[in-house]
Amino acid sequence: MMDIINTLNGLVWSKALIYLCLGTGLYFSIKMRFPQVRHFKEMIRLMLDGGASDRGVSSFQSLAISVSGRVGTGNIAGVATAIALGGPGALFWMWVIAFLGAGSAYIESALAQVYKVDQDGEYRGGPAYYIEKGMGVKWYAVLFAISAVIALGILMPGTQSNSIATAMNNAFGINPAITGGALVIAMGLIILGGVKRIGKVAEVVAPFMATGYIIIALIIIVMNISALPGVLALIFKSAFAVEPAFGGIIGMAISWGVKRGIYSNEAGQGTGPQAAAAAEVSHPAKQGLVQAFSVYIDTLFVCSATGFMILITGMYNVHNPAGGFIFENLPGVEIGPTYTQRAVESVFPVFGSGFVAIALLLFAFTSLLAYYYIGETNAAYLQKKWNCKWIINAVRIFILATTFYGAIKTAGLAWGLADLGVGIMAWVNIIAILILRKIGFKTLDDYEQQKADGKDPVFDPEKLAIENADFWVNDYHKENIS
16 A cells, blocks of 8 residues: 555655745745735734634634644654655755745635635635636536545544654553544544634644744753754755755755645645635735735744754654665654654653653644544535535544544555645645636735725725625625625
């Protein structure tokens, strides 16, 4: 099975997808004059602005749901994997794809707001909806929805539960089957409550877990501050093949940095727009900017914290593609969360491994909840198209089953399946947002113009000649006029 998965990943994650992700982010950033820099203060203001409604969640809850999906095992085990297979320079390329990916995150999230719908009393939206309404290609919309249901319901949950189970076993000796069973029970209780309950859990857990983790990382960095300049030099030299030891794997550094960066921050993958569409805002650009900020939180803050802890303590191996190791400081240790656990343990031997295990539990558990919400959103789209009432319940069963399965299987299989899911969704979604780019650009231009006129921006698709934005024409403006 691993041979089949590796072959498929070789096709999906070819250089074409790597260049497509980097090029799309760069193109969007240039065309919008780098909103991730120009509107940094506005992102923070909007993040805390507005509230929830009977149909939608607040901007902050929407951010928390998307951050919960982004900040997961990719930030702990994923960074370790990138360093192990691509060397220290992979961390630099994770930063690059995060910075450029903020442009892609804006476009896809703004589009999700433009074409969102009110379905069964809840806001729904995302790539399937904006592909159908914006592109007018229904089969392509169905293709994305199917790929999302398969990726998030079957292929990707296992890597989250596998990392949790591995970390809990390392720290506390808990049998992976017990961890898997506990995860299934806890998830079942929450997902039955729908997006509102997921949003409430995420808005509490996401800030808490990220803040605590970064604080511990900062303590470790400060305690080893003399080594920081050397680590930074190593990252940049390795990223550009200047460091002799890692110069021969620059291609691997770029490839694994981009791959793990996309897995972690999900910019362009098509997962963030589902949460963005659920937000109660007066203009699509508001949530687009908020979601762009979530990429910063994920990669530039949390992934950097992990990378610095691993590199500054020297607790990592770097594999040689030809066989053996280029650098080996942890003999016999499997790639994954153990690198991070050893790094924290080296400074806090009493509780280091346990702290990382608990942090990973919170990170990855909320990611599983976000996966379910996104899978459910696409299942709801298919349910409406095919009039199949059983699809959402099927997603619930699949994600609970694959969560348990992932906990008891090998890390290699779990990561291989997850990479396949991410790659399939990225291919379908990035092509779509490139085609719909002009509508995304219009939302930002309109928002900036209204702000310049001293207004609190309100979206009017008819003024911008945007068709099929039915919610804004039929529901939002009618409600506000009344």
